[in-house]
Amino acid sequence: PFGFLRKYLGGKKITREDITKTKSLLIDHLVKKNVAPTVASSLAQEVEKDLSGATTQSFTSVEETSRKSLEKALVKLLTPNSSIDLLKEIQKKKNNNELPYVISVVGVNGVGKSTNLSKLAFWLLQNNYRVLITACDTFRSGAVEQLNVHVNNLKKLTDSEDGISHVELFQGGYGGADLVAKIATSAIQHAKKNGFDIVLMDTAGRRHNDAHLMAPLQSFAKAAKPDKIIMVGEALVGTDSVLQAQNFNKAFGAGRTLDFFIISKCDTVGDLIGSMVNMVYATGIPILFVGTGQTYTDLRTLSVDWAVRTLMS
């Protein structure tokens, strides 16, 4: 896979200049994979550190060293530091009688929040939970009806006769930010009263660079007190992914960050999967799932191994 390095390095002794050149080849390689140039440079710097110790060795060892060290850096980056075992956490709360567990999705426009929220619902229903989907996108036309269709589909697919797994929609129509907070609080009350284990809250897409649109996220988080806030980020997006992730990560005020990413539309980019690297690099927030299509089962745990292999290929 790293043949491009061999082609460049030939069979000669390695010089300082070669390391610089190697670095720039690596950056090129990563940028082609949709890694942002700034992120690619930082990763290449780690390779440089490792290479500096191997200056006098042969070209194969330089190729090997840079490949291994980049691989190592990527594995380290993409492997979650904290637990991403959501079911376990939900179960813990259940045992403590602290349900409903509240999860909300946030992100920029059109990335796949509502769709991946529905996939999450499907997954939770399959694990025999009672799920209340809540329509906190009160802005975009058709947003409520979109969730209603999903809820009806999910009912048909998963409602069990014994009534254990069950899904419903909670909605309050369309309106402004006040309405959003109101819907969020009433949904939680409704869930408590009616024995729902989990409340999944959809939110409106918003531009991460617009303070007026980002500010309501704070009041939303106050009202909904989500156990988990998941940002849906899109595999298609380029360098803007860095700032998208950073701005959403700090949108909830002091002491509250994002908990997870779902990286959507991974099926649309082939091996150009760099945007997930950008988002994790920018924030240190782990990836809970990747979205790999438009049906309810297209939600996977990220295989770090696969991702790194794809990025190195």
Added chain:
Amino acid sequence: MVLADLGRRINSAVADVSKANVVDESVISGLLKEICNALLESDVNVKLVSRLRNKLKATIDAQDKPGVNKKKLIQKAVFDELCDLVDCHQSEIFKPKKKQTNVVMFVGLQGAGKTTSCTKLAVYYQRRGFKVGLVCADTFRAGAFDQLKQNATKSKIPYYGSYTETDPVKVAFDGVEKFKKEKFEIIIVDTSGRHRQEAELFEEMVQIGEAVKPNQTIMVLDASIGQAAEAQSKAFKESSNFGAIILTKLDGHAKGGGAISAVAATETPIAFIGTGEHVHDLETFSPRQFISKLLGIGDIQGLMEH
């Protein structure tokens, strides 16, 4: 403003050259490097950037003779190359004609902004005196018809769609026929989001195209798209032969370089840009004026013609 960062960086790189006492090889190579970095950081395709770099260098080398004003030469070369990137030579962008039927079909990746832009375009032409109708041929996405219906209703645009028919080809055909009979001048057909990796989805797009025979197909592209832009837009071009691009979400922070790569890869012009979620957030786009404004040179008439 759109791509403003990129413009500022390129412009200041060019200005740096003129400040240098001697414009030698190393100054030129510094300039090229800075321009290329700026383009890459804006998501312009890697291959395109390296091609542009080589062409720029060749032009500058070839024309650099004693007596030639180097700053002007460089500025012009940069201008021409950037124009080449977004201009794509095909000057005739779709102009719908009154008193006849113009069918416009929207295509694009999932979530790019098709449905939103459909209504924006409908309103744009309605304000210019056309009789415009909207057809929802997206039978896949949950709530797609409701979305279009609510948008159309708010803007008082007649619409067609179905809650029960699942075949998008049939809905598209029926809707267009209905509006044709009623002498609508512009009929805009919204379709589902799709991507090149799923052949069936592309096949469906081809079939819708065959059913409605569009006078113009428009690809809607999200301005924040990265390196995947080239392959996706090329595939859409091959299957739908779209003749114009609407670039959306330019009110965001994205620098739009991915979209520029799509333009270059498909040699298709950007006709409109979307600058917000509201129905009037649509502007026409003129590449040459755009680049000259970007670099602060040439005639600085209004960038947008309304």
